[in-house]
Amino acid sequence: MNGRQYVEGIGRRKEATARVRLYPGGTGNYLINDKPAAEYLSRMGDLDTALSPLRLCGMEGSFDMSVLVKGGGITGQTDAIKLGVARAILKLDPEKRPLLRHAGLLTRDPRAKERKKPGLRRARKAPTYTKR
Secondary structure, eight states: OTTSOOEEEEEEETTEEEEEEEEETOOSOEEETTEEHHHHSOSTTHHHHHTHHHHHHTOTTSEEEEEEEESSOHHHHHHHHHHHHHHHHHHHOGGGHHHHHHTTOSSOOOOOOOOOOTTSSSSSOOOOOOOO
C-alpha cells in the first residue's frame, strides 16, 4: 500500500486515536496495526461497527484500508476507527455528509472517564458507611 495515493481521516474516542488511510481502487484489504482487520478486531461485532461507514455508503469492497490505532481499549479503538473511516469518506465525497451525519457517524463521542474525587474510592463510589 505504500507509495499509493490515499485519503486520511483521524478518529478519537476515550483515550484511543486512529489514523485511517483509504486507498481508492482497492479490493477490500483491511489492515489494522499491520494485522488483518478480522484478526485485530476479533470480538463479535467490532469489525462490523468499525466498517459501518463504508457499508452505509455502499463502498465496502472498493477500498484498501490501513489503520494505525494507539491507546485506549478495544471499544475505544473500534469507535475511533469508525470515526476515522467516516471522516476519510467525507474527504473523498463531500456529498455523503447528510447520509453520514444522519447515521451519527461524524460526531465524536465526548464521553470519557471521570476523574477520581478526594475522599472517594472512584469518581463517585463512597467508602462503606459504618455506624460503629
